[in-house]
Amino acid sequence: MPNPVLAIQDARVGYGDGAARVQALAGISLSFAPATVTLIMGPSGSGKTTLLSVLGCLLRPDTGHVLIDGQEAGNLSEPERTALRRRHIGFVFQAFRLFRSLNSLQNVLIAAEIAGVADAAMREQARQLLDRLGMSKKLAAKPKALSGGEKQRIAIARALLCKPRIVLADEPTASLDSKAGREISEILQGLAERGGHTVVVVSHDPRWEAFARRTVVLQDGCVVDDRSREL
């Protein structure tokens, strides 16, 4: 495997105390190579979302390590982890998480505003991204006027604007019909295959396997299957 962009080593996360304690991640170690879509699958409660939260530096593991570009992220302070997310990670959510008062272009540009680089060049870049994702005619539309597939395209554009090396997608097609779902899957696959991004997708949907080079299956916080294939 080429040098991993993202890795966790022996990560453990538990919720609750005493007898009620649940081990969401029970010592997982995984590495994610660039230019690859990795699909994380598993039944509800298997630890998929917790794994994604740890990979995205949104949740600190109880023990173990999180490495981003070789840098240990587990022991960083909260502001440092926030800055790390801003620089290296793009997020795509099942519920899209767009800002309802902003239009499509503004929703994408918010990523640049947060990074403090919202200049004219970035604005042009956001337009080009939206154009590539087939949203050039919906720049001024507010989220409530967009379909689920369109919202997810906006969310993907937002995730990509600041050129992160890692894209983490949580059930990105779960709220979409099959046609829109397929389009979003192809876009995320293209990000990895042509853009060189490390894409990690959490999904229940077995149709995703067709787009992923690697599939990891979790159960009770453990990896029970980890298989790769040529596309």
Added chain:
Amino acid sequence: MRLAWTNIAHDKTRFAVAVLGITGAVFLMVFQGSILLGFLQAASKIIDTTGADLWITGRGVSCFEFPVTIERRIVEIAHSAPGVAETNRICTSQVELRKPDGNQQLVVLVGADERVGDRFPMPRIAGRAAVQPESVMVDESNAALLNLTHYPQAVELNDQRATILGQTSGFGSFLGSPYVFTSYADGARYIHLSPELTMFILVRVSPGSSVEEVRRALQKRLENVDVWTRDDFSRKARLYWITQTGAGGAILMAAMLGFLVGLAIVSQSIYATTMENIEEFATLKAIGASHGFIIRVIVLQSLMCGIAGYVLGVLVTAPVVHAAAASISWVSMPLWLPAVVFLPALLMCVLASVLSIRTALSVEPARVFRA
């Protein structure tokens, strides 16, 4: 920071509520501030209008309205002191004024020597500097209360004949009893003041003499009275009315209440907006927004409401204060007062956003993965 604006513009009703809350608070602060300022100015108006450098008062006298008598001979003692150029006297007391219609009204009579000050109201003969005997002046704001329809008009002061010669302006009483101005001789006669006594002695210092040095010298020479510079006595009078009477305190409290009511309304509004957008704040945190960015969004939302509410509040207050001047003649709203209220209004908005900021910063970013 477009998000701050679009967030509040998105919910126009909540924005309107916040703006109206601030408008109300600004109105209360400016209006009560106008009353407080006018009250303070009125409380020392007579002192400030004289041309005196120093005021000699009875020991412990705190304001013009509640004097005690002092010996008349102090005038000569003061006059003979080094650095004193001139002395004048003022006496004052409440007296009964019998109106033209026969009804009686309690008034505050002020009798002053002619040279007490150029701006001091004095019943002078038209076109001449001389003071008309047995004559008085009243403030225009009290004309209706005294049932005065024309001048000159005959009245009685403590059962003695007097003529209201005309009216002055800017001396509306804040005590409820109108001021009536006359010469010192007539004033002393109307209030039955003994020739051996007086109430206030006003001193003008010779050119080139130090006011403070003359004050100290007089105070040393006159141990049984107080000697104040005019500004100090003016300050003392204002302080007395604001701290020792319920009136000043009540006005001050109302202005503070305006601030607190506005703070509560704006806090509630901004907090509700924040809670409504709490998922968006979680998203901001997840995608890398720093605490500073989130604080800026919330504070800017607050300040936008604050500026809109402030402008509206001042626009509403100006005509109301103007209208109020018809019944409260001493109310005063100088241009700097709304400008001064701008800062507390902004402070109110920043304080109002504190709770919202705490909530937004404590939201768990990992909740973004919940559908």
